[in-house]
Amino acid sequence: MAVVETKSLHKKFGAVAAVDGIDLETEEGEYLVLLGPSGCGKTTLLRLIAGLEHPSDGDVLIGGQVVTHLPPRARQIAMVFQSYALYPHKTVFANIAFPLAAAGVPKDERPDKVRWAAGRLGIDKLLDRRPRQLSGGERQRVALARALVREPQVFLLDEPLSNLDAKLRSAARDELKEFQQRVAITTIYVTHDQVEAMGLGDRIAVLNEGRVQQIGSPNEIYHHPANTFVATFVGSPPMNLLTRDGKLLGFRPEQFLPVAAVGERPGQVVFDFAVTRVENLGSDRYVYGHLPAVDPEAKVIAKLPSTVTTPVYVGDRVPFAVGGGDLRYFDQQSGARTDAGEAKVTP
Amino acid sequence: MTVAQRSADEIALGPRRERFLLDSDRLLGPALLAPAVVYLLLVVAYPLVLAFLYAFSDVTTGSQSLHFVGFQTFIAAVQDPVFLTTLRNTFVFTALTQLFVVLFSTVLAFVLTANFRGRWFVRFLVLMPWTTPVALSAVIWLWMLDSIFSPFDWFAQLLGIVPPGGHIVFLGQSGLAMGSIIALQVWRVLPLATVILMAGLTAIPADVSDAAEVDGAGFWRRLFGITLPLLSPVMTVALLFGIVFTFTDMAAVFVLTGGGPGNATQVLASWAFYKGINGGNLSVGAADALIMFPVLLGLAAILLRIASRAEVN
Numbered sequence: 007m008a009v010v011e012t013k014s015l016h017k018k019f020g021a022v023a024a025v026d027g028i029d030l031e032t033e034e035g036e037y038l039v040l041l042g043p044s045g046c047g048k049t050t051l052l053r054l055i056a057g058l059e060h061p062s063d064g065d066v067l068i069g070g071q072v073v074t075h076l077p078p079r080a081r082q083i084a085m086v087f088q089s090y091a092l093y094p095h096k097t098v099f100a101n102i103a104f105p106l107a108a109a110g111v112p113k114d115e116r117p118d119k120v121r122w123a124a125g126r127l128g129i130d131k132l133l134d135r136r137p138r139q140l141s142g143g144e145r146q147r148v149a150l151a152r153a154l155v156r157e158p159q160v161f162l163l164d165e166p167l168s169n170l171d172a173k174l175r176s177a178a179r180d181e182l183k184e185f186q187q188r189v190a191i192t193t194i195y196v197t198h199d200q201v202e203a204m205g206l207g208d209r210i211a212v213l214n215e216g217r218v219q220q221i222g223s224p225n226e227i228y229h230h231p232a233n234t235f236v237a238t239f240v241g242s243p244p245m246n247l248l249t250r251d252g253k254l255l256g257f258r259p260e261q262f263l264p265v266a267a268v269g270e271r272p273g274q275v276v277f278d279f280a281v282t283r284v285e286n287l288g289s290d291r292y293v294y295g296h297l298p299a300v301d302p303e304a305k306v307i308a309k310l311p312s313t314v315t316t317p318v319y320v321g322d323r324v325p326f327a328v329g330g331g332d333l334r335y336f337d338q339q340s341g342a343r344t345d346a347g348e349a350k351v352t353p
Numbered sequence: 354m355t356v357a358q359r360s361a362d363e364i365a366l367g368p369r370r371e372r373f374l375l376d377s378d379r380l381l382g383p384a385l386l387a388p389a390v391v392y393l394l395l396v397v398a399y400p401l402v403l404a405f406l407y408a409f410s411d412v413t414t415g416s417q418s419l420h421f422v423g424f425q426t427f428i429a430a431v432q433d434p435v436f437l438t439t440l441r442n443t444f445v446f447t448a449l450t451q452l453f454v455v456l457f458s459t460v461l462a463f464v465l466t467a468n469f470r471g472r473w474f475v476r477f478l479v480l481m482p483w484t485t486p487v488a489l490s491a492v493i494w495l496w497m498l499d500s501i502f503s504p505f506d507w508f509a510q511l512l513g514i515v516p517p518g519g520h521i522v523f524l525g526q527s528g529l530a531m532g533s534i535i536a537l538q539v540w541r542v543l544p545l546a547t548v549i550l551m552a553g554l555t556a557i558p559a560d561v562s563d564a565a566e567v568d569g570a571g572f573w574r575r576l577f578g579i580t581l582p583l584l585s586p587v588m589t590v591a592l593l594f595g596i597v598f599t600f601t602d603m604a605a606v607f608v609l610t611g612g613g614p615g616n617a618t619q620v621l622a623s624w625a626f627y628k629g630i631n632g633g634n635l636s637v638g639a640a641d642a643l644i645m646f647p648v649l650l651g652l653a654a655i656l657l658r659i660a661s662r663a664e665v666n
Contacts, residue, residue: 058563079569091564095582104578108569152568162567 008069008082008159008192009034010055015064017050017216024050026216027064035190037183039207041197043239047216048196052162055194056085069159079108084153085162088169090145092137098124098148099133105156123155127185143174150182154189161186161193167202179205200240204228212236230334231256234341237334243292243309247336248301253349254336255300259292259309261332264316265325273330275351279308281322293318300351407639414633422636430640435616435624440644443620445531447599450538454546454595455588457539459581462550483544491608494537498523498609524610527617534605534618541605542598546591553587554580586659593656600652601645621645 010032017025024047040048053059057078065074102120127147204224211221220232231237238244245256283294291310412419603622612619629638
């Protein structure tokens with residue numbers, strides 16, 4: 007178990023800055039998720055921490071020690087790759103035993119450790135198979151067992167769920183969280199999937215263009231986004247943003263509901279919602295339209311759970327309400343969160 | 354004729370059928386296969402049948418007729434005092450050539466897939482023997498190994514291996530002559546093996562080597578534990594190709610030594626050629642050549658098995 011730290015870490019590929027000055031610090035035994043769109047530098051950051059890439063500038067610290075110039079094998083880390091990167095010519099047993107052999111563990115001690123790791127992931131019966139004889143889910147467990155067997159200080163996981171089908175993915179997500187809590191090893195997990203990030207992370211670091219946009223608990227990231235990038239990247243559908251008095255006014259689609267359904271509540275703000283399209287997705291209804299009184303240009307989406315049965319039709323102007331405390335304000339130029347100022351909407 | 358009648362006639366006749374002849378699989382398939390089949394029959398099957406026919410007969414370049422004599426030609430071929438030398442030379446020549454080719458091509462493939470300045474130039478140099486016409490390379494090698502003007506002699510004189518003005522005489526001593534034809538053959542086969550191995554190396558996923566690095570493996574463990582085992586199927590293919598090319602090849606011998614000194618560099622292929630064509634004894638030449646057949650058949654079977662296994666994967 008150890009704390010991983012990066013200090014003004016930079017990595018350039020030619021003229022492109024993939025990682026552009028990242029300062030991060032995990033907590034001991036923490037599950038930290040790096041979330042961002044593809045090309046945001048999250049995988050590069052992970053590879054820098056692993057030692058598979060050398061930073062152009064800055065330092066990586068593991069357990070308080072600078073490891074910037076140490077090779078991966080000196081860093082006491084284990085990594086699970088997106089492709090799992092199992093050794094195709096080795097059996098499951100030999101795959102899991104490989105890090106032990108590399109670490110110089112005596113031959114007679116290896117089988118016990120392999121069985122221990124395989125047991126924790128429930129793959130004891132697969133030890134004689136080869137990777138190509140395994141399903142996607144089984145491969146992922148072998149990769150995890152191979153990472154676990156050396157009892158590393160830090161786990162690095164690079165989108166380990168993206169090769170699984172949707173049904174298996176949610177089960178694997180659950181297992182992964184439970185597994186990490188059991189072994190309590192500091193884990194850095196890279197994903198572009200916000201559902202994975204929200205579900206797994208103790209904290210989430212949202213990355214874009216090689217920089218950390220915000221770091222915080224899933225709740226902070228979702229309800230108190232630091233800027234418009236986080237506000238629109240996290241959440242599906244994204245936060246509604248409207249221009250008002252030189253600022254951007256934002257609110258989440260699921261907090262924007264018909265007054266007829268939520269009733270009159272103190273502090274709520276009511277808008278006339280001009281509906282242009284209604285999508286029924288079964289569990290939710292997405293209502294598309296705009297707010298003529300605030301910003302007729304901006305598209306607004308309301309997400310109505312199936313428990314809200316208020317009839318909404320295309321062409322209608324329906325009064326919708328959002329709680330005054332659920333409104334967020336952003337600077338129009340920088341996109342950063344600001345206070346309401348003169349743009350404040352009052353009931 | 355009314356309009357209705359005319360259009361009914363047209364529908365009945367339809368567009369001209371000949372335009373769509375090639376849309377029929379029954380016609381298009383054979384049409385496209387025909388050139389290859391003709392080629393195989395004329396240039397592969399016919400000479401092979403002829404070789405079998407000759408090997409079991411008493412035919413010579415001068416004879417008008419051909420009599421079936423059973424295994425007599427094979428017995429005569431094997432009983433020739435030179436035959437055993439030739440057989441041994443063939444195996445030594447093939448084995449040593451392939452040993453060096455595997456070693457060098459592996460190293461070269463690693464070097465040429467690495468990233469460094471001027472890589473294209475080194476690649477060009479390595480692949481050059483492949484593109485050089487045989488006649489040109491023969492002249493180059495004959496000059497390099499010349500008994501008087503060999504540039505190797507200059508270096509040997511400089512280094513004091515031979516006295517000033519002395520010569521090594523590469524092609525005049527049996528050991529050195531064998532070494533020379535092996536060197537030429539390695540030089541010829543190396544580019545193909547290197548290209549095959551380079552393809553194999555680039556096909557190994559980068560993630561797998563990265564994983565081995567993170568798993569704590571150093572350079573040698575990654576090389577012998579991961580990279581070489583993953584490269585070995587491709588290496589087998591390169592090796593088998595090399596063996597087939599070398600076992601049946603007489604170009605190196607023909608260009609450099611003509612089988613000499615004595616028969617010290619005579620291999621089955623060149624022996625069959627000298628006996629059957631130059632010596633006029635077609636039947637014994639064919640028999641000598643056919644003795645290679647079982648070996649090649651075995652190699653071809655292994656190659657085809659590897660190919661079909663690769664298809665399955």
